[in-house]
Amino acid sequence: MAFTYFFRDYQTLEMIREYVLPVIGSRRYINIWSAGCAMGQEPYTIAIMLRENMGPMIFRNVKIYCTDIDISNLFAKIIEEGSYAKQELDRIPPDIFSKYFSSDEQKPGNWKIAEEIRRRLVFEKHDLLTFQPVRQNMGLIVCKNVLLHFSDEERLKVYRMFYDTLDDGCFLITEQTQKLPAEMECCFETVAANAQIFKKIPGQQ
Numbered sequence: 001m002a003f004t005y006f007f008r009d010y011q012t013l014e015m016i017r018e019y020v021l022p023v024i025g026s027r028r029y030i031n032i033w034s035a036g037c038a039m040g041q042e043p044y045t046i047a048i049m050l051r052e053n054m055g056p057m058i059f060r061n062v063k064i065y066c067t068d069i070d071i072s073n074l075f076a077k078i079i080e081e082g083s084y085a086k087q088e089l090d091r092i093p094p095d096i097f098s099k100y101f102s103s104d105e106q107k108p109g110n111w112k113i114a115e116e117i118r119r120r121l122v123f124e125k126h127d128l129l130t131f132q133p134v135r136q137n138m139g140l141i142v143c144k145n146v147l148l149h150f151s152d153e154e155r156l157k158v159y160r161m162f163y164d165t166l167d168d169g170c171f172l173i174t175e176q177t178q179k180l181p182a183e184m185e186c187c188f189e190t191v192a193a194n195a196q197i198f199k200k201i202p203g204q205q
């Protein structure tokens with residue numbers, strides 16, 4: 001169930017620069033929730049993409065709340081260490097790889113993500129089916145390849161929770177194949193024709 005990889009669907013994540021950053025990029029607290037983050041591949045990809053598009057000072061305003069049900073109880077340590085076997089990193093473009101990774105002296109064969117990037121992520125074990133947010137005032141929620149495992153009723157409750165958790169005018173990204181439930185169509189505006197990026201319409205619940 002935790003199948004994922006670095007730079008998965010990067011063309012969608014890169015749209016954050018065009019659609020999301022103009023709205024939240026100048027905030028003092030740039031709160032992002034990677035819901036169903038697996039072992040950090042998705043939130044680290046987002047963090048690297050943001051750093052590529054932000055100066056070092058503004059990047060310090062970013063906090064990516066990484067959550068997963070994590071039945072293995074291993075994700076917190078993996079994400080905190082940010083150390084991965086080289087074959088897991090093969091899809092990262094070479095220029096990005098050389099900029100943000102260095103060989104891990106504690107774990108031969110592994111490569112470690114730069115501390116500047118690691119410090120922006122915080123992991124919390126969390127079950128989306130509690131329908132409780134990890135915190136409020138999110139500027140962006142990314143929930144990809146998770147919702148497909150839920151029933152229609154569960155999915156709707158999760159979307160409602162995401163809606164309540166986002167600040168007005170802020171953003172939700174899901175995977176390409178995930179359709180917004182009909183009940184939520186009044187709550188979100190689709191901002192990109194070729195990706196599932198939704199903008200919260202205030203006052204709809």
Ligand SMILES: C[S@@+](CC[C@H](N)C(=O)[O-])C[C@H]1O[C@@H](n2cnc3c(N)ncnc32)[C@H](O)[C@@H]1O
Binds near residue numbers: 002038069
């Ligand atoms: C296929 S991975 C997706 C990882 C990443 N979001 C991506 O798109 O590449 C699905 C993740 O969802 C997590 N997950 C499944 N059910 C969950 C739940 N009820 N609450 C939180 N996370 C859950 C799994 O543990 C797994 O890590």
